[in-house]
Amino acid sequence: MVDLETVEKHAIDVAAELRGPDLVLDADPDTVAAHLDLPALRLHQATMIPPAHTEQPYRIDGKAVVGGSCLVQTVVTERLSYGDPGLVLVAPGPSLSGVVLDGLGDAAQQQAFYRRFTQRFTGPTWTFFALTEHGKGSAAAELETTLLPAADPGHFTLHGTKRYIGNGAHAQVGVVFARRAPGPFGIEAVLVDATAPGLTADLLPTIGLTGARIAQLTFDGLLVGPDMILGRTRRPSRRGLLGAREALHFYRPLLAARAIGVADAVLDHVRDARGWLPAAGQAQLDTLRARIRYTRDRVRAAASAVDAGSPPQHDIAAGKLGASRLAEEATLLAVELLGPTTLLEDPWLAKAYRDVRAFEIMDGVGDLHRLQVFQGVLRGVAR
């Protein structure tokens, strides 16, 4: 098994190859298929697959990278996002759905799901995680997508609309959260085949992260069999929305890592483009660098705690919010320092400037993270 330091160094090396494809992908998301053999994307996918489901591990100097760890994924995601956050988002792999499967799925469901990523000849598999509905993103317990009983006992049909779903426009499989009964425990997590009848995906015109093909998913009677309901033998309070919550706790350090990677890249970009800076500008840059180092340490500590089974929610919230704001501040400062025509003449920075605005919204808005930090203060656990 390869150690974390080696994985990080390797991720830094392979991230360099993401520059170039990122801009092509931004202009035309369908070109993603041409880049799937990049080691960066293969490494990224390998870190997401738990050892029990790994057929052919990704090797660095002959040693296997072990998947499934939040810390390893956080480190790799940050370093690859230095190359490009869009490509990492758009890459095939289990992603958030995998985390839900790990938490809720039974052995047969997990096996069927992960087989898609390990069988070499089935081609790349994209996944989606469909929780948000318009105006219900932060109030997930009130979601309205519904499972209605079908003619066959134990079967349902799925109805409703999900919005802002990453990879929603081209994924083959995904987890959908839908209501079977009133109340928070009436929500189920359902693994659906996106090619089945009853699902329409419409691409949404986003400001940035175009490669991620954010979509609206409309379910109109998609048939759900009992084997598609994740954790169906558990008590209602131990499945459904719990799976979404746990997956998001796992995923937030990764999202923070993405923002840190871009912020870091933007500051290096300014250094390379400008060389010398006036003292005030240099001081602003140095301050952002110091904040990046601090946030990186905090986020990695939180990821380790997630691996240890005790996710510190207020720390995760603080890390995710701090990192997304850093990425925005870095791009704003870069544009101020590089001059008024930068956004027209520097396509890489122009893309980062648009992309980073998503980070604070994705995975729960900033205000709710601030409130979570406050809860930590109340409980006397927030530093």
Next chain:
Amino acid sequence: MTTALGSSVERIRERYRLALDTAHEACVEGGAAGGLVTGPGGYAYASHRRLAACSRWIAVPIRQLVAESTGVACVRLPAAGPEQPSPEFGRRLLVAHADAVGAVARHAVDDLAGRTAEGRPLLARQLVQVAVADAVMLANETAGIAAQPEADAIVLATAFHRLVRGGRVLLRLFGGAGFLRDGPGGVLVTAELVGTLYLSGHRDG
């Protein structure tokens, strides 16, 4: 988003385009390239409509997807005017941007009144209310600064940077909808792009 709210975003876009074109009309020097005020590098932003009317000039289109969904496009003109546009043009752009932020804040009130969490409209949350209030105060203050003859290019640039940050905080109130090109985010990003070209060239230090 309901149709009524969608049309309110279109009104904000239309007002912004009109203010941008009026600024060109008022400030362009006689015989200037294409009837447009150019910024550094000979770039210019104007509405599709105005650009179409100025087509006898050889203008190279510069692809700007977000601005284009607001009905604004960017071109580069070979025969460019002065590197820095007149302060009057800057003032007008700043007022147009502030006006858009104020209008988006009012749009947020309508939007959030119809969205609920835990049985209450989002608009009933104090965090939401203060965010709207902050945005409106910032918009008014910025327009007030732009109206002062003493405000030089550096003051206008600083006011623009504050407005950009305030506009982004405001957009967060829309959640995911704030990241869509055809929503209120589209017009505020367009105002950022336009202001970056014409207003942000002045920096102290």
